[in-house]
Amino acid sequence: MNDALPPAASIAHRRNRNILLLIAMMVFGSFLAAGVLRFSGWQPAGMKNRGEMLKPPGDLRQLEPQLADGRRYQWQPLRRQWRILVVAPANCTSECRQLAENLEKVWQLSGRDANRVELLWLGGLPTGLASDSRLQALQESAAIRAALPGAEAATAPMTYIVDPNGFAILRYPPGHDPGDLRYDLMKLLKLR
Secondary structure (H helix, E strand, C coil): CCCCCCHHHHHHHHHHHHHHHHHHHHHHHHHHHHHHHHHCCCCCHHHCCCCEEEEEEEECCCCCCEECCCCECCCCHHHCCEEEEEECCCCCCHHHHHHHHHHHHHHHCCHHHHHHEEEEEECCCCCCCCCCCCEEEECCCHHHHHHCCCCCCCCCCEEEEECCCCEEEEEECCCCCHHHHHHHHHHHHCCC
């Protein structure tokens, strides 16, 4: 008895095996390509932050900031409140006023999520702000400056996004584009 396949069956068998190998290469090849991209650090443009990701984040949870009027500011993580925190030098004038106005615009453009964003300013507020400003002044605190990477030596205003738990996760340099801040904030507000 001959176990060899007839020529037509042998061709069909080889073709089916080649198709199966091609499918396996496509599946496992896509896994391999995804792994290479992932571990090489590549990210799609829509996934990148425009602010600088702080690693490690600034931990403000244990600090108890005081508002300018003396009341204690509480982080209250259960409220799911995001914060934009500005740390400015004492002698900041027109640059700080422009930044404060830009922050107000970012807050307004947050739309229905604006009630989930607080604007905090460490130190004295810039002069000339509107009376209905959303900015809340925090009393100057060396502990807060020390907890925020790059804030201690800042000679110009630095802007941070602080998550609901009290971690500063993103930093924006002096003179940053408010559109970048808004872009990152909108992505973060989608997180529930």
